[in-house]
Amino acid sequence: MCALNNKITVESKVETVRDRTLFQQAWNQFKRNRRAMVGLWIIATLVFILIVTILIDFLTDYSIYDSFVIKQNLRNKLAKPSLKHFLGCDEFGRDLLLRILWGTKYSLLLGFSAVSLSFLIGGPFGMIAGFYGGKIDNAIMRVMDVFMACPFILLAMAIVAALGISTTNLLIALGVSGMASFSRVTRASVMAVKDMEYVEAARAVGASDLRIIVQYIFPNAMAPILVQITLRIGTAILLVAGLSYIGLGIQPPAPEWGAILTSAKMYMRDAWHISAFPGLFLVTTVVAFNLFGDGLRDALDPKLKK
Amino acid sequence: MEKILEIKNLTVHYEIEDGTVHALNEINLVLEEGITLGLIGETGAGKTTLAKAIMRIIPQPPGKVVSGEVLFNGTNLLKINKTAMRKIRGEQISMIFQDPMSSLNPVMKVGDQIAEAIKTHEHISSVEANQKACEMIELVGINAERMEEYPHQFSGGMKQRVVIAIALACSPKVLIADEPTTALDVTIQAQVLEMMQNLKKKFNTATILITHDLGIVAQNCEKAAIIYAGEIVERGVTREIFKDMRHPYTIGLMNSIPKIHSDKQRLSPITGLMPDPMSLPSGCRFYERCKFAIEKCKHEAPEMVHVGGEHWARCFFAKSISNRVE
Amino acid sequence: MTERKELLRVEHLKKYFETRRGTLSAVDDVSFSINEGETLGVVGESGCGKSTLGRAILRLHEPTSGKIFFNGENILSYDKIKMKKLRSSMQIIFQDPYSSLNPRMTVSQAIAAPLIIQGIFRPKEKDEIQKKVDEMMTLVGLAKRFANSYPHELDGGRRQRIGIARALSLDPKFIVCDEPVSALDVSIQAQILNLMQELQEQLGLTYLFITHDLSVVKHLSDNILVMYLGHVVELADSKKLFKNPLHPYTKALLSAIPIPDPDLSMERILLEGEITSPINLSIGCRFAKRCSLMRPDCLTGKIELKEIEPGHFVACNIVASKFNSRCSIGKERWV
Numbered sequence: 028m029c030a031l032n033n034k035i036t037v038e039s040k041v042e043t044v045r046d047r048t049l050f051q052q053a054w055n056q057f058k059r060n061r062r063a064m065v066g067l068w069i070i071a072t073l074v075f076i077l078i079v080t081i082l083i084d085f086l087t088d089y090s091i092y093d094s095f096v097i098k099q100n101l102r103n104k105l106a107k108p109s110l111k112h113f114l115g116c117d118e119f120g121r122d123l124l125l126r127i128l129w130g131t132k133y134s135l136l137l138g139f140s141a142v143s144l145s146f147l148i149g150g151p152f153g154m155i156a157g158f159y160g161g162k163i164d165n166a167i168m169r170v171m172d173v174f175m176a177c178p179f180i181l182l183a184m185a186i187v188a189a190l191g192i193s194t195t196n197l198l199i200a201l202g203v204s205g206m207a208s209f210s211r212v213t214r215a216s217v218m219a220v221k222d223m224e225y226v227e228a229a230r231a232v233g234a235s236d237l238r239i240i241v242q243y244i245f246p247n248a249m250a251p252i253l254v255q256i257t258l259r260i261g262t263a264i265l266l267v268a269g270l271s272y273i274g275l276g277i278q279p280p281a282p283e284w285g286a287i288l289t290s291a292k293m294y295m296r297d298a299w300h301i302s303a304f305p306g307l308f309l310v311t312t313v314v315a316f317n318l319f320g321d322g323l324r325d326a327l328d329p330k331l332k333k
Numbered sequence: 334m335e336k337i338l339e340i341k342n343l344t345v346h347y348e349i350e351d352g353t354v355h356a357l358n359e360i361n362l363v364l365e366e367g368i369t370l371g372l373i374g375e376t377g378a379g380k381t382t383l384a385k386a387i388m389r390i391i392p393q394p395p396g397k398v399v400s401g402e403v404l405f406n407g408t409n410l411l412k413i414n415k416t417a418m419r420k421i422r423g424e425q426i427s428m429i430f431q432d433p434m435s436s437l438n439p440v441m442k443v444g445d446q447i448a449e450a451i452k453t454h455e456h457i458s459s460v461e462a463n464q465k466a467c468e469m470i471e472l473v474g475i476n477a478e479r480m481e482e483y484p485h486q487f488s489g490g491m492k493q494r495v496v497i498a499i500a501l502a503c504s505p506k507v508l509i510a511d512e513p514t515t516a517l518d519v520t521i522q523a524q525v526l527e528m529m530q531n532l533k534k535k536f537n538t539a540t541i542l543i544t545h546d547l548g549i550v551a552q553n554c555e556k557a558a559i560i561y562a563g564e565i566v567e568r569g570v571t572r573e574i575f576k577d578m579r580h581p582y583t584i585g586l587m588n589s590i591p592k593i594h595s596d597k598q599r600l601s602p603i604t605g606l607m608p609d610p611m612s613l614p615s616g617c618r619f620y621e622r623c624k625f626a627i628e629k630c631k632h633e634a635p636e637m638v639h640v641g642g643e644h645w646a647r648c649f650f651a652k653s654i655s656n657r658v659e
Numbered sequence: 660m661t662e663r664k665e666l667l668r669v670e671h672l673k674k675y676f677e678t679r680r681g682t683l684s685a686v687d688d689v690s691f692s693i694n695e696g697e698t699l700g701v702v703g704e705s706g707c708g709k710s711t712l713g714r715a716i717l718r719l720h721e722p723t724s725g726k727i728f729f730n731g732e733n734i735l736s737y738d739k740i741k742m743k744k745l746r747s748s749m750q751i752i753f754q755d756p757y758s759s760l761n762p763r764m765t766v767s768q769a770i771a772a773p774l775i776i777q778g779i780f781r782p783k784e785k786d787e788i789q790k791k792v793d794e795m796m797t798l799v800g801l802a803k804r805f806a807n808s809y810p811h812e813l814d815g816g817r818r819q820r821i822g823i824a825r826a827l828s829l830d831p832k833f834i835v836c837d838e839p840v841s842a843l844d845v846s847i848q849a850q851i852l853n854l855m856q857e858l859q860e861q862l863g864l865t866y867l868f869i870t871h872d873l874s875v876v877k878h879l880s881d882n883i884l885v886m887y888l889g890h891v892v893e894l895a896d897s898k899k900l901f902k903n904p905l906h907p908y909t910k911a912l913l914s915a916i917p918i919p920d921p922d923l924s925m926e927r928i929l930l931e932g933e934i935t936s937p938i939n940l941s942i943g944c945r946f947a948k949r950c951s952l953m954r955p956d957c958l959t960g961k962i963e964l965k966e967i968e969p970g971h972f973v974a975c976n977i978v979a980s981k982f983n984s985r986c987s988i989g990k991e992r993w994v
Contacts, residue, residue: 049763049809059350224759228825231717231751232773233743246763375844376815488933489705518704519871520930523915527929545845548917552924572921589849591878593901593916594923599856600878602849606814 056326063322069315076131095122096129097280105298115300118290123301126282127308133283134312137198138264142256144202145209150252152206153213158221158240167210174207179266180273187275197276201263212255216248223247250327257320261313268309284309334365337539338387338426338507343401345379345386348394352611356382358563360401361637364507369533369540371550371571373586374560377607380543383560384509387541388428389418405507424454427500431512433492437484443495444470444480450502469498472535474528490521494528501532508540515544526553547590551575556643559583562608562618565637569644578656579638579646581623587656617648625650663694666865667716667833672725674708674715681939685711686722687889690964693882695832698859698866700880700897702873702912706934707886709869713835716867717749718742729833747777747829754838756818760810767792767806770824777829795824800854816847823854833865840875852879873916877901885909888937888945891964895971905973907950944975952977 057063084092100120108115114123149171156167174182186200220226221244229243268285270276277283279290284305291301340362347354357379364370374380385391387403389410403410405426410418422428430436438446447466452459467477473494484492493513500508510529514522530553533540542554550557550571557575558568559582567580578584585603605622614620617630629649638651648654674686685708693699701709715722718734727734734745753759760769770792774780780788796803799820810818819839826834839855840848856879858864870876876883876897883900885893885908893906904910911928918924930949944950947957954977964972965979973979 224753224755225761227714227719228751228753228759228822229761229772229776231719231746232776232829233746234772234776238776243761247761375846490933518934519873520704520911520915521933523917523927524929526917527927546917547845547919551919551921552917575919575921586845587919589846590919591849591852591872591874593874593877593913593918594920597878600849600853602853603846604850606816606847 053326057322060322060325062318063325066315066318066322069311070319073131073135073312073315076128077135080129080132092129095125096282097121105294105301107298108300114304115298117287117301118294118298123304126287127284127305130282130284130287130305133277133281134264134267134309137194137201137267138260140198141201141263141267142205142259144198145205145259146252146256148202149206149209150213153210154217154240154245156210157214157217158236158244164214168214171207171210174204177204179204180269183270184275192275192278194277197267197270200270201266205259205263209252209255213248213252216251217244220244220247253327254320254324257316257323261316261320264312264316265309334368336363337366337406338364339404340387341402341404343383343386343403344399345382345391346397346399348397354610355613356563356610357386360565362558362565362568364539364541366506366539367533367537368556369542369554371554371557372541372543372560373545373547373550373557374543375545375607377610378560379563380560381511384428384511384541384543387509388422388426420454423450423505424503425505426507426509427503427505428509428511429496429500429513431515433489433496433516436496437492439484442481442483443487447495447499447502450499454503465502469502470495472532473498490517490525493517493525497525497529497532501536501538504536504538506539508538509543510540511543512545513542514549547587559586562613563610564618564647566619566648567646569640570642573642573644577644579640579644579651579654580648581625581654582619584654584656585622585624625654663696665692666695666730667867668692668728669716670726670728672712672715672727673723674711674720675723678938683938684889684940685937686715689886689891691884691891691894693865693867695865696859696863697881698868698879700876700883701867701869701886702871702876702883703886704871704934706888706937708889709886710837712886713751713837713867713869717751717835719751743777748831749833749835750826750829750831751835751837752822752826752839755842756815756822757810757842759822760818762810765807765809766796766801766821769821770795770828773825773828779829791828795828798827798858799824815843816850819843819851820854823858827858827862831864833867835867835869837869838871841870841872848875855879873912885912888934888940890945890962890974892946892974893972894964899968899971903971905967905971905978906975907952908946
């Protein structure tokens with residue numbers, strides 16, 4: 028044993044072993060990306076608004092919601108932006124800014140839930156297809172192809188028509204229509220990882236398929252999937268707004284941004300502010316998620332960067 | 334013999350977020366016409382950086398040529414304008430890279446790639462260029478019929494031959510070959526090196542052959558230089574160096590490779606690792622791993638010492654140590 | 660010298676892959692045996708099937724046919740449970756120190772993983788696990804401060820040491836080393852080769868050492884197997900092989916190695932052409948088309964390994980006919 032100890036490699040004094048977890052390393056990389064940080068800040072602000080509005084509703088038992096967001100005040104009908112109403116009022120005299128703020132929760136929560144649902148359904152399918160390959164892969168992917176072939180709006184309309192207009196059904200429609208692309212991304216990710224030598228090494232030690240998928244493949248395949256999730260939230264938010272716009276999603280008087288836009292379209296000539304501001308919020312939110320997603324992808328990119 | 338390429342005091346840094354990478358430090362090298370110079374070094378020593386510096390293809394941020402000259406036929410390549418440099422690349426100085434898989438354009442026929450190289454530099458018609466490409470491909474040992482094929486239809490060794498054909502198509506004066514056979518099987522390596530030797534005789538091209546393999550240098554290069562942590566630590570005529578190594582790193586390298594002709598039971602590896610190029614020691618860069626080191630080596634960086642003839646070594650003990658077999 | 664026990668015996672092992680273009684005979688009728696504590700070097704260039712051979716022996720690729728005897732038992736008849744248990748005796752070290760380690764596991768986790776998977780320790784027994792990990796790290800020369808580092812933070816040499824520690828953590832008897840130093844720098848190669856030799860002496864390990872580098876294999880091996888396109892072309896004691904290579908391919912391989920001495924050069928035997936496709940191979944010698952000695956019957960006749968001198972087997976009819984060939988492998992124990 029002594030002979031071996033002498034052969035221990037020289038510990039170079041110039042080395043610094045940075046003992047940070049992978050999360051910390053990714054976070055450091057992310058922090059350096061200014062655009063990504065802007066995206067993160069915007070999302071953080073939106074989440075803050077979300078929490079505050081929900082809290083207020085809870086604490087005041089919806090009284091503020093009712094009196095400011097829902098209650099009509101026709102004296103202020105179509106009022107232009109002023110000091111009293113920063114973004115003006117809508118066609119029912121309701122303060123637009125407050126309506127937009129209260130609408131944040133629909134976009135964020137629905138967007139996030141829809142994407143999560145897509146991932147929870149599509150992900151496992153993709154993982155199984157990617158890991159086992161062959162006939163199983165074929166079968167699963169062909170089913171997914173059918174879903175991908177359907178234009179989203181038609182699919183959503185079909186589901187809502189079958190199940191009725193409600194928030195839950197909206198969620199189902201969004202979740203189901205997004206699962207196909209998640210299954211593809213997951214499958215591709217899993218296929219890239221499953222032939223890596225460290226997976227073979229795990230097999231050589233006697234690891235079961237389940238252990239390999241959970242401990243070896245999943246953590247390493249997650250990076251592209253995480254990026255997909257954040258990028259898709261932007262799309263989902265737009266879809267929620269889009270469905271509400273055509274009347275299949277959130278119904279007025281709920282202040283969902285798409286719903287606001289529907290009623291605003293009639294007044295575009297006289298009251299541009301009712302279309303412009305919700306639209307602006309939508310765009311900013313989606314861009315924020317895109318910037319965040321890009322930053323996330325760069326930060327999680329394996330350390331081959333060096 | 335005429336000096337065709339002369340590198341004087343070349344220093345190159347990379348400025349990255351975490352600090353400055355001191356890639357090359359005061360490199361001095363001379364290449365004469367028709368000579369093959371073997372540049373020996375391990376990963377991170379700076380050999381690829383040197384090759385790219387000569388070709389001026391180091392991305393300027395983050396790379397920075399801090400000082401020095403690269404004289405090609407007397408002209409400093411680092412000072413000429415971009416158009417002039419582009420004219421020199423491929424026509425006067427060519428480079429081939431290690432990985433033949435990624436050196437060739439996968440969507441272009443092999444013959445077209447060689448012809449393109451010719452047309453870029455010589456004002457001749459397409460027909461003539463194709464003719465010349467045919468000749469080149471036969472010269473590297475590939476049947477001219479294969480000109481119409483795509484890179485993926487060739488094996489690794491064949492691809493590398495195509496790469497060499499492209500590099501030599503315009504009869505450059507200097508060829509820089511960055512580990513041209515590392516990715517190839519040993520029997521294919523032998524074929525390719527043999528072919529390169531024949532071409533060298535035909536075109537009289539001066540070559541810098543970058544490799545980590547001492548055997549390749551011993552068998553193919555008239556002159557040699559050993560690079561470690563961004564510095565040349567030993568250089569001279571190959572035979573002189575191999576028979577009489579004067580730098581501890583070179584000696585260590587020689588002792589650590591298993592040899593067919595020796596019956597030694599244990600290898601004598603060099604302990605430790607190459608220093609981090611972002612925080613290099615102030616004294617000798619090999620100090621941490623050197624068997625002969627003394628206190629002085631830790632604080633003072635040695636200069637090149639003239640050992641005899643063209644043989645130089647960067648070590649305080651260059652005149653006294655040697656690998657000559659006891 | 661004490662009589663060494665036979666640990667591994669491979670008989671007529673075949674591994675074929677069915678591809679769209681036809682049958683790829685990666686390993687075609689390979690037989691050999693290795694004694695405890697010895698090293699068999701398997702040499703060949705790309706496409707010869709050496710990596711597939713190593714993996715087939717561990718049943719990471721299921722062999723198409725043949726027998727593999729480990730400690731006297733045919734492991735191809737083992738069921739899943741028995742096979743899992745066997746895995747703690749047979750391990751593998753990979754070539755690429757970058758892709759053979761899970762990027763999301765620290766050094767400790769990587770070395771501990773086999774212990775947990777085999778049920779030697781439970782995840783809760785953190786102290787015992789840490790003790791074993793420390794022991795392994797010391798054994799392979801990895802400083803303890805790297806225990807919580809991730810692979811990408813370390814250099815190739817250290818990563819390979821992790822791979823070795825991981826392979827050793829189950830106290831195996833037999834290790835397949837698949838080009839363990841090919842991806843490392845020259846000065847690090849020597850460190851790792853020495854380490855592997857010391858470990859073999861200390862722990863009584865048996866190695867199947869796969870490499871394309873003949874100089875490395877001479878250094879480490881007791882016996883050498885030379886492969887070409889799935890076939891064994893020569894099999895001999897290390898010293899005999901280098902002193903007297905018999906098969907034309909072996910000779911070409913040896914002569915191709917550049918010697919680090921400007922005054923010495925091997926008589927170059929340059930091979931014509933390139934390695935042929937391993938798909939849908941016909942009978943006959945697979946090396947014939949590139950061989951300077953080729954005769955018409957090389958392409959049609961059956962080529963078998965014949966013992967030319969004691970312990971030295973060659974698969975070449977021309978070479979065999981020059982000597983008085985003795986009985987073929989399978990009946991006699993060699994070495």
